[in-house]
Amino acid sequence: MTDGPRGWGLPLHTHVLDVTGTGAGTALLDIGCGRGAFARAATDRGASVIGIDTDADAVAAAARDVPEGVFRVGDAAALGGPEAAYDVVAAVQLLTHVPDPLAVLREAARVVRPGGAVAVTVWGREDECDVRAFGEALGRWLPPRPPVGPSISDPDRLRGLAERAGLTVRGLDEVVCPFDYPDEDAVIGPLFASGLARMVGRQAHPAAVRAAVLERLEPLRTVGGGYRLRNLFRVLVAYPT
Numbered sequence: 001m002t003d004g005p006r007g008w009g010l011p012l013h014t015h016v017l018d019v020t021g022t023g024a025g026t027a028l029l030d031i032g033c034g035r036g037a038f039a040r041a042a043t044d045r046g047a048s049v050i051g052i053d054t055d056a057d058a059v060a061a062a063a064r065d066v067p068e069g070v071f072r073v074g075d076a077a078a079l080g081g082p083e084a085a086y087d088v089v090a091a092v093q094l095l096t097h098v099p100d101p102l103a104v105l106r107e108a109a110r111v112v113r114p115g116g117a118v119a120v121t122v123w124g125r126e127d128e129c130d131v132r133a134f135g136e137a138l139g140r141w142l143p144p145r146p147p148v149g150p151s152i153s154d155p156d157r158l159r160g161l162a163e164r165a166g167l168t169v170r171g172l173d174e175v176v177c178p179f180d181y182p183d184e185d186a187v188i189g190p191l192f193a194s195g196l197a198r199m200v201g202r203q204a205h206p207a208a209v210r211a212a213v214l215e216r217l218e219p220l221r222t223v224g225g226g227y228r229l230r231n232l233f234r235v236l237v238a239y240p241t
Contacts, residue, residue: 003190004131004179004231012121012233013041013092015175019237020088020117023046029111031076031104032094034229036069043068052076074207077103084113091120093233095152105165109240117237118167124174124232125153130220131179131231134191137216138209141200148231158236167238176240184214187227 016038022028024046031040033051035058042049049069051058056073062070072079076091077100089108095101108118125131135142150157161170181187188210191197201208222226 001102003175003194005181006185008177008179009037009092010041011177012175012235013038015173015235016090016092016119016121017042017045019171019173020090020119022088026087027085028088028110029079031079031089031091032097032106032184033062033071034058034093036066036071036093037126038090039066039069039094041072042090049195052073052079077107079107079111081111083110084116085111087113089116089118091118093121093123095120095122097155100209101152102161102165110165112240114240117239118162120158120162120236120238121175122158122234122236123153124234125151128232130229133216133220133229134196134213136186137213138196140212141203141209142196153234155234158234161237162238166241168241169236169238171235171237173235173237175233175235177231177233179231181227181229182224183226187217188213 018056022042022045023140026047028042028049030049030051033053034040036051039049039051039062043066051062051069051071052074056075059071059073076098083151089112091104091108095104098104152158155172159172162169163219191213217227220229222228
C-alpha cells in the first residue's frame with residue numbers, strides 16, 4: 001500500500017521545486033506525471049510543464065486538472081524529442097515503478113539543458129517509513145518475502161545510478177511527509193482497496209485484518225483520535241556532466 005491521503009505529497013513537491021529553482025518561465029518535464037499533482041504545483045509557480053506517463057487515464061486526468069500544461073502518453077525510458085530541451089526534468093516517485101531506472105535517468109540527462117537540474121524522488125528505506133506498519137500487521141497471513149538486492153531507496157545506490165547515467169549529483173536530501181488520517185475508517189479504507197488486502201483476504205476474515213492493523217497502528221494514534229504516519233522520502237538533485 002503506497003497511496004497516501006490527499007495532499008500528502010505537498011512537502012515533497014515543494015522541496016523539489018525549491019531546490020531546482022523552479023519558477024516563472026521554467027521549462028519543466030514531469031516524467032511519470034500520474035494524475036498531475038506535481039505538475040499542478042509546478043504550474044502554480046509559473047513553470048511551463050510537459051507531463052509524460054504510460055497510463056492514458058492518468059494523463060487524461062492530469063490534462064483536466066492542469067489545463068495550462070501539455071500531457072501525453074509516453075515511455076520514460078524513451079522520451080524522444082531533442083536533447084537539452086528542459087530547464088528541469090523531474091521524476092517524482094517514478095523509479096521504483098519502472099523496469100530500468102538507469103535508462104530513465106539517462107534519458108533525463110539527455111533532455112535537460114546544460115546548467116539545468118534533474119530531480120528524482122524515492123521512498124526512504126522500509127525502516128524509515130511508518131507505512132511499513134501495514135505490512136507488519138498483515139505479515140502473519142503473507143508468504144515469506146524473497147531476498148532482494150540493494151534497494152533504490154538506499155542513498156548510495158541512488159547516487160550511483162545517477163552517476164552512471166552521466167549526472168553529477170549536487171544534493172541528496174531527506175523530506176518527511178506525514179500521512180494524516182482523521183479516524184479508523186480513513187486509515188483502513190485504502191488498505192482494503194489494495195492488492196495486499198485482497199491477497200490476505202483469501203486467508204483471513206476482514207474483521208481480523210482490521211483488528212490486526214489497528215493494533216499495530218495504535219502507537220501512531222494522535223490525541224484527536226486520528227493517525228499520523230511519518231514517512232521519509234529522498235530527493236536527489238543532479239546536473240548533466
